[in-house]
Amino acid sequence: MARDGAVYVCQSCGSTQTKWAGQCAGCGAWNALVEEVQSRPPGAMAPAKGARGRGLMFEGLQDAIHPPPRIATGVDEFDRVCGGGVVPGSAILLGGDPGVGKSTLLMQVAGSAARRGVACAYISGEEAVEQVRGRAQRMGLGDAPVKLAAETSLREISEGLKREKFDLVVIDSIQTMWSDAHEAGPGSVTQVRAAAGELVRLAKKRGVAVILVGHVTKEGAIAGPRVVEHMVDAVFAFEGERGYPFRILRGAKNRFGATDEIGVFEMGDAGLAEVKNPSALFLNTSGERAAGAAVFAGIEGSRPVLVEFQALVAPSAYGTPRRAVVGWDSGRLAMVLAVLEARCGLGFGDRDVYLNVAGGLRISEPAADLAAAAALASSALDQALPQDCVVFGEISLSGEVRPVSRMESRVKEAAKLGFRRALGPADVDSPALRMTGAARLSDAIRRIGEADWN
Template identity: 85%
Template sequence: MARDGAVYICQSCGSAHAKWAGQCSACGAWNSLVEELQSRPPGALAPSKAARARGLAFETLEQLTPPPPRIITGVGEFDRVCGGGVVPGSAILLGGDPGVGKSTLLLQVAAQAARRGARCAYISGEEAVEQIRARAHRMGLADAPVRLAAETSLRQIVDGLKKDAFDLVVIDSIQTLWSDAHEAGPGSVTQVRAAAGELARLAKSRSVAVILVGHVTKEGTIAGPRVIEHMVDAVLSFEGERGYPFRVLRGAKNRFGATDEIGVFEMADAGLSEVANPSALFLNTAGERAAGAAVFAGIEGSRPVLVEFQALVAPSAYGTPRRAVVGWDSGRLAMVLAVLEARCGLGFGDRDVYLNVAGGLRISEPAADLAAAAALASSALDQALPQDCVVFGEISLSGDIRPVSRMDARMKEAAKLGFRQVLGPAGVEAAAQMRVTGAARLADAIGRIGDGAWT
């Protein structure tokens, strides 16, 4: 029997259960229920008489609110994703795979911000102070006035931050903290939720920007209950494929800036270096373009980025053809293959199909449909696209090519990098120094690829 005041919390989704079960009824996870003692959460007391007498004060939309101040950290790509700098009093959650460089990035951010006059602290629950100091020496940041501490007790961290005044505080990581107000162990749903809530309240009350590092699960989501992402003001993910030096900082939520903004870094021996022109980094402009390659002019946040789609269509050696994709949605690939077969007469039923986005970048916008289809058709027909051609457009199930947003910005970015031709939706107006080959239907675009007709 469960003890009095005890509940069973799912460590996958955070739902509470009155008794133990092998499977969580909320999320379906097996063996994820852990017994935890209930405790009164901080701030759960009844409101005072003064608070009840004050009532609810309304304001109008016409009232002007000045923009929030910003802490410019000096790391331009990080400031871009945050919306132009870190807002004092905000809580930011940064997630990423183990070893991708989260600690390196945040130590660099704290050091650069401290050099610019901000009062910064770096608190680690995973490393000793000597390890952090050694990394700072390796990165050339030993002279930065950053206060270091190694602590996992939430009470000790909060009391220490209240004694000194800071502008920016990094907590690495939220899963290592524990509160003595709860019986659960560090890393459990209850402890993570309590630590995130307490640090978010501290950020608001002391007007200090708090950056929390979060571990990710094998599915790529931030570990712990999803309520943590609602507590914070911004959720950032740090992505990178093993074997590539490139790292992408992507904003999934931001109350003080645009979402889906990206910052691009390159990992080196001395830390992370910013990449001012990601398009030149992700493209291979040397030599002639091979069959099966198409350059996609995409938009990531507010920034146009050019990447190369690479496809290989080969006869299948086994009974079941393989479908492998890296950097793009596998469901989207299945749809494009179906449209190519049904509307364009290309057969993939007895062929292996491999699709890759070069450079380790992950593309999610529908405007990449035509670039993927062009790469697949180019490989299947063994006909290379022109070296100076970029492709963009959304494909419908009927085989139509639909217009996409910000086509002028895509073409201007391509023109800066020396591209002179565009394969896209019909009716696209050519930008300066660009020649447009428009197609209303996918069959027309594939026919031009097979015939090599671009004028």
């Protein structure tokens, strides 16, 4: 029988139940319900009976708009994803795989901002102060006036931040924080929710920008209850493929800026280096382009990015052909293969298909359909695309090539990097590049099969 004031909290989804069950009614996870006692924080008083609030103060839509102030950290790629700088009083949740470089990035942000006169604190719940100091010295930030602390008690952290005024505070990580007002252990749903709520309230009340580091599950979601992502003002994901030095900071939510904005970094011995021109980094400009490669002119947030799609179509040695894709949606690949077979006469039923996005970047926009189809057709026909050609366009199930958004920005970025022609939708006209329009996918495939594009 449950104790008084006890509830059962699912450690997978955070839903609560009044009695234990083998399966969570919210998410269906088995053996995920853990008993937790809900207690009032020490010194807190119960609300008085009949107490009334002060009421709401309403304002009109016609009132003046005042843009929020910004704190420029000096790390331009980080400030870009934030929307132009960190907003005082905001809370940012940064998630990423273990070892991807979250602590390195935030130490670089704190050190650069501190050198610009911003009062910064770095509080680690996973490492000792000496370990954090050693990382800063390896990154060349040993002289940055950043205040360090190693603490996991939420009460001690709150008292310390109230005693001293800071502009930017990094908490590494939210899963290690614990509150003595709850009996659950650190990292549990209750503790993560309580710690995030307290730190967000502290940020709003004190006007300090708080950056919370969050661990991720094996599915790639931030560990803990989803309500934490609703509490904070921005959610960033730090991504990177093993074996590649490139790291992508991607904004999934931002109340003070654009979502899906990206910042590009390159991991080195001395930390992360900002990449000002990602297109030049993701492209191979040496030598002739091989069959099975197509350069895609894409858009990531507000930034045009050129990246290479690589495809290999080979005879299958087994009864069931393989379909492998890295950096793109596997369902989208299956759709493009079906359209190529049904509308263009290319057969892939007895051949293995491999598709890769070079550089470790992950592409999600539909405008990459034509680039993937061009790479697949180039490999199947053993005919290379011209070295100075970029490809973009969305493919419908009927085989039609449809226009995509911000085509002018795509072709301008391609022209800046030396490309002279583009294969895309038929109704595109650009003075920067020589456009080869294709109303249908079969027209594009026929053009790819031609040896001379002139």
